[in-house]
Amino acid sequence: MTIGIHVPILAIAVPLLGAFALPIFAKVHRNLRDLWAILVAAFTCAMVVALAVQVFTSGIQLYTLGAASPTATVVQGGFPIRIVLVVDGMSAFMGLITALVGLASLMYAFQFLKEEQGKTLAMTLFFLLWAGMLGMEYTGDMFNFVFLEVTSIAACALVGYRTWESRPPEAAFKAMAMYTVGGLLVLLAVGILYGEYGALNIAYLSSKISGTPLDKVALGLLLGGLLMKAGTVPAHMWAPDAYGEAPAQAAIVLVANTQASLYGLFRVLFTLYGGALSTPAVGWLVTALGTLTLLVAALMAVIQTDLGRLIAYGAVSQIGYMLLGVGVGLTVISSRPDFGLVAMKGGIFHMMNDAATVGLLFLAAGVVKRACGTKDLRALGGLGHDLKWTSGFFFLGALALAGIPPLNGFASKFLIYESSFRLSPILTAIAVLGSILLLAVFVRAFQGVFLGPRLRTVQPAPLGMLIAMGVLAAIILAFGLVPDFFVRHMVTPAAEALWRGRDLYLAAVLGG
Amino acid sequence: MRLVTGQGFWSPLVWLALAAGVALLAWAFWFRGRRTYKAGTEQDMPFLSGEQVPEGAHVGGQHLYWGFVEGLRPFVDRVQAFHTGFLGDYMTWLVVLLAVALLVVMLT
Numbered sequence: 001m002t003i004g005i006h007v008p009i010l011a012i013a014v015p016l017l018g019a020f021a022l023p024i025f026a027k028v029h030r031n032l033r034d035l036w037a038i039l040v041a042a043f044t045c046a047m048v049v050a051l052a053v054q055v056f057t058s059g060i061q062l063y064t065l066g067a068a069s070p071t072a073t074v075v076q077g078g079f080p081i082r083i084v085l086v087v088d089g090m091s092a093f094m095g096l097i098t099a100l101v102g103l104a105s106l107m108y109a110f111q112f113l114k115e116e117q118g119k120t121l122a123m124t125l126f127f128l129l130w131a132g133m134l135g136m137e138y139t140g141d142m143f144n145f146v147f148l149e150v151t152s153i154a155a156c157a158l159v160g161y162r163t164w165e166s167r168p169p170e171a172a173f174k175a176m177a178m179y180t181v182g183g184l185l186v187l188l189a190v191g192i193l194y195g196e197y198g199a200l201n202i203a204y205l206s207s208k209i210s211g212t213p214l215d216k217v218a219l220g221l222l223l224g225g226l227l228m229k230a231g232t233v234p235a236h237m238w239a240p241d242a243y244g245e246a247p248a249q250a251a252i253v254l255v256a257n258t259q260a261s262l263y264g265l266f267r268v269l270f271t272l273y274g275g276a277l278s279t280p281a282v283g284w285l286v287t288a289l290g291t292l293t294l295l296v297a298a299l300m301a302v303i304q305t306d307l308g309r310l311i312a313y314g315a316v317s318q319i320g321y322m323l324l325g326v327g328v329g330l331t332v333i334s335s336r337p338d339f340g341l342v343a344m345k346g347g348i349f350h351m352m353n354d355a356a357t358v359g360l361l362f363l364a365a366g367v368v369k370r371a372c373g374t375k376d377l378r379a380l381g382g383l384g385h386d387l388k389w390t391s392g393f394f395f396l397g398a399l400a401l402a403g404i405p406p407l408n409g410f411a412s413k414f415l416i417y418e419s420s421f422r423l424s425p426i427l428t429a430i431a432v433l434g435s436i437l438l439l440a441v442f443v444r445a446f447q448g449v450f451l452g453p454r455l456r457t458v459q460p461a462p463l464g465m466l467i468a469m470g471v472l473a474a475i476i477l478a479f480g481l482v483p484d485f486f487v488r489h490m491v492t493p494a495a496e497a498l499w500r501g502r503d504l505y506l507a508a509v510l511g512g
Numbered sequence: 513m514r515l516v517t518g519q520g521f522w523s524p525l526v527w528l529a530l531a532a533g534v535a536l537l538a539w540a541f542w543f544r545g546r547r548t549y550k551a552g553t554e555q556d557m558p559f560l561s562g563e564q565v566p567e568g569a570h571v572g573g574q575h576l577y578w579g580f581v582e583g584l585r586p587f588v589d590r591v592q593a594f595h596t597g598f599l600g601d602y603m604t605w606l607v608v609l610l611a612v613a614l615l616v617v618m619l620t
Contacts, residue, residue, distance in 0.1 A: 173599075174599050174602060177599055177602075177603070178602055178603075178606065181603065181606060182606070185610065213618070216617045216618050217614070217617075217618070219617050220610070220613045220614035220616075220617040220618065221610070221614075223610075223613035223617065224606070224609055224610030224613045224614070227609060227613065228606050228609060232609070234594070234605040234608060234609055235602070235605050235606040235608075235609045237595055237597075237601075237602045237605065238602055241597075279620045281616050281617075281619070281620040282616060282617060282620065284616075285612070285613065285616045289609075296591050299584065299587055299588050299591045300588070300591055300592065300595065302580075302581055302584055302588055303581065303588050303592065305574070338518060339518055339519075342517055342518050377572065377574060378572065378574065380572075381570040381572055382570060405522075405524065405527050406524035406527045406528055406531075410522075411515055411522060411524075414515070414517065414522050415515075415517055418517045418518070418519050418520070419517075419518075422519075437584075440577060440580055444574065444576065444577040444580075447572070447576060448572040448574060452570035452571065452572070453570055455570060480524060481524050481525075481528075482513065482524070483515045483522070483524065484513060484514055484515045484516075487515060
């Protein structure tokens with residue numbers, strides 16, 4: 001048997017093992033720890049990419065834990081009793097985002113983190129978070145949404161491990177409280193579904209869910225928990241606190257973690273409840289919340305004086321665009337498929353673009369904090385004289401986030417604007433207004449931080465940090481200049497996996 | 513090299529070609545301008561209504577965009593009012609979100 005068939009579980013197990021073994025290697029020697037981290041990261045990325053290639057070329061990949069054969073998902077009688085990993089186009093796409101962000105974060109962390117400030121702890125938590133995100137994205141089992149808790153614990157610890165400062169632990173505590181309540185809502189929903197159908201497999205549950213009152217209660221709980229964890233207005237306030245206080249290499253992974261929750265929401269709406277949601281009401285709910293999120297977060301970004309919190313509100317507003325795109329698709333899934341799929345592509349494409357642009361902005365902000373010891377916009381200025389590459393990267397990220405052509409943010413927003421316009425022009429008007437606000441906010445931040453006379457002399461960013469930012473900048477340019485290539489080969493399979501892929505998903509797992 | 517949307521298309525290469533044309537036009541205007549600019553002189557100093565600019569002065573973004581922020585202030589103040597920073601309020605809004613989600617789901 002080749003290693004290829006075990007790729008789905010290896011992509012989760014390797015970073016998990018990496019996390020627990022890393023402190024042991026650190027005890028021996030820090031160089032051994034770094035070597036271990038590089039090996040684990042390289043192997044994980046290779047597994048994720050290999051799996052994505054398998055999915056995009058051969059279709060859904062399955063892995064059954066504990067079975068004689070990894071593809072034997074059901075026992076005699078057609079009941080899927082074992083834990084199953086199901087990787088379709090959407091899961092593979094999310095895995096690629098997670099791998100990209102993780103790689104950039106680790107490259108940056110090597111030179112950004114200081115040994116005496118918990119470098120080993122931060123790297124351990126990073127690998128734990130990475131494994132949790134991949135687990136959430138690849139699972140075909142509702143109970144394996146327990147990875148939601150793995151990500152919550154690791155994310156909160158990453159926000160608050162710098163206990164020598166006062167604000168990070170406070171932000172971590174708030175996030176932990178919100179995550180705990182959100183996680184309990186999800187667990188309650190899983191319990192209801194298990195009590196009702198005696199199973200936790202997503203495909204099996206999807207084939208049984210018919211829209212009973214209990215099904216609806218479970219859906220409401222899942223929506224509440226996952227929307228909160230995705231940072232949706234009005235339950236978004238923990239996100240700017242957490243993103244703003246997290247160190248840069250952690251903030252970028254927190255963005256991907258938010259997207260993993262968004263993925264969970266989409267999986268629930270399109271696959272788990274895909275056969276029972278016949279009215280557009282839930283689609284309108286997601287659309288309305290997305291529109292509210294992008295506008296409220298953009299308005300809040302206007303008045304921020306801390307660079308980290310400013311980028312954090314920008315990140316929350318981007319969640320709104322993703323919800324808007326996918327919400328429009330969900331609203332018209334049965335009535336107007338002509339532009340519904342375009343909206344879905346826009347929302348899903350924006351997930352990748354958001355990870356690269358917001359990630360780049362957070363990493364650039366980390367360089368500023370490292371150089372000046374502050375992210376207060378009122379105390380910064382003229383850094384472009386010494387941080388030339390960083391200022392260039394920040395400017396690129398800011399333009400991409402605001403959706404300025406020809407960068408990647410424009411390509412995905414263009415799809416969202418066009419399709420949402422056909423549902424309601426008001427949605428498009430608000431979405432464009434949000435982008436204009438963000439452009440003004442980020443141009444203001446760029447002018448304040450990087451332009452003007454030199455106020456202080458600072459050390460330029462080390463090469464490793466510049467390379468990490470350079471990788472994300474290259475993604476921004478590539479996805480912006482040839483969007484059709486990436487949309488055709490990556491985004492369309494992901495969107496179609498949600499849009500019309502439920503039947504294929506069920507057939508792959510349950511047979512028939 | 514075109515991203516087709518169903519209603520139209522987006523081509524970054526066409527946009528870049530147009531942007532290059534505009535840049536060329538701008539350069540042509542600049543090239544025909546006065547040649548009295550000297551870098552590193554007082555010409556590089558910001559103009560603050562004719563006031564004397566102190567050494568090392570930096571007109572930050574918050575000053576340049578003061579009018580922009582003040583214009584949005586009525587909207588921003590309303591949004592800011594519910595960003596209290598208190599965990600209890602965060603929980604309250606989570607309950608509101610949950611109630612709305614349950615209401616929409618149960619009524620459909």
